[in-house]
Amino acid sequence: VSTQSTGNEERGRNAVTALEAEGLKPVFEQLDVVSKESIDNFAAKIKEKFGGIDILCNNAGIAYNYDDTLSLVEKAELICATNLFGTINVTEKMLPVMRQGGSICQVASFGGRLRVCFPDKNNPVRQRLLSLSLTVEDVFDIHDEYQAAVKADDYSVFKKELPLYMSKCLLIAHTRARSVAGLPKGIVLKFC
Numbered sequence: 329v330s331t332q333s334t335g336n337e338e339r340g341r342n343a344v345t346a347l348e349a350e351g352l353k354p355v356f357e358q359l360d361v362v363s364k365e366s367i368d369n370f371a372a373k374i375k376e377k378f379g380g381i382d383i384l385c386n387n388a389g390i391a392y393n394y395d396d397t398l399s400l401v402e403k404a405e406l407i408c409a410t411n412l413f414g415t416i417n418v419t420e421k422m423l424p425v426m427r428q429g430g431s432i433c434q435v436a437s438f439g440g441r442l443r444v445c446f447p448d449k450n451n452p453v454r455q456r457l458l459s460l461s462l463t464v465e466d467v468f469d470i471h472d473e474y475q476a477a478v479k480a481d482d483y484s485v486f487k488k489e490l491p492l493y494m495s496k497c498l499l500i501a502h503t504r505a506r507s508v509a510g511l512p513k514g515i516v517l518k519f520c
Contacts, residue, residue, distance in 0.1 A: 361388040361414030371421045380427040386415045387435040391492040404478045404491040408471060411495035416502060419517070426515050434503045434519040440496025445487060453485050457501045464509060467502045474498075 340356045347354040357373055360366040374381055390410045392403045415434055426432065438444070446454035453470055456462065474494055477486045486494065503519045511517055 359418070361418050362409050364417065367417055367421045370418075371425050374422075375425050380425050380430075381422070382427050382430045384419070384422050384426065384430070384432045385435065386418055386433065388414050388418070389435070389437075389492075389496075394489065400489065400491070401479050404475060404494070407491040408475070408495045408498070411492070412471065412498050412502070415499055419506075423512060423515065426513060429514045429516075431516045431518070434499055434517070436500045436503075436519045437493065437496040439490075439493035440498075440500050442497065445490060445493050445497040447487075451485060457497070462501060462505045462508075464502060464505045467498055467505055470501070471498050 337356075337358055340358065344354045344356045355377070357370055358366065359370040388410055390407055392398060392407070396403070398406070419432055419434070422432070442454055442457060446457070448454070453473070456466060456470065459466075474486050477483065478491070500519050503517055507517045
């Protein structure tokens with residue numbers, strides 16, 4: 329059984345129809361990753377209907393065009409709320425619903441690679457992200473520093489115009505730090 333979820337019901341229903349045409353039997357459940365209530369409801373429905381899940385593929389993400397009318401500050405806040413924190417919140421809520429030995433994949437981006445976000449190998453933030461002792465709290469601190477830099481229009485450490493890539497870079501770092509911190513029931517957490 330495949331569960332298709334999205335914040336956009338029409339897109340979700342269209343995806344289910346397409347999967348059914350392929351002979352699959354998907355189930356649609358609405359999920360808005362920036363809503364705690366929606367995440368809670370989604371986890372409860374999955375637990376109730378299926379007893380748990382074996383695989384979770386977190387593919388939530390938004391981006392904006394360069395010519396969009398939103399300010400860079402607004403873009404950075406909205407993109408990180410969805411691509412980073414929405415994905416993290418879904419993951420944390422779904423961990424208890426995962427079955428023994430399950431797998432969670434966080435869909436990142438080639439743009440989230442360190443060489444894209446921090447091309448200078450001596451960049452202090454890059455060095456922190458590469459640290460073997462990186463913690464989840466460290467990732468959140470770097471996010472806060474990034475948001476403060478965007479608000480201050482200070483790009484001495486962070487690159488300008490990269491909120492999508494920064495959100496994915498931090499998601500990759502969080503995935504690594506969260507895995508190192510330990511996961512229940514032999515669950516594997518990875519990114520792709």
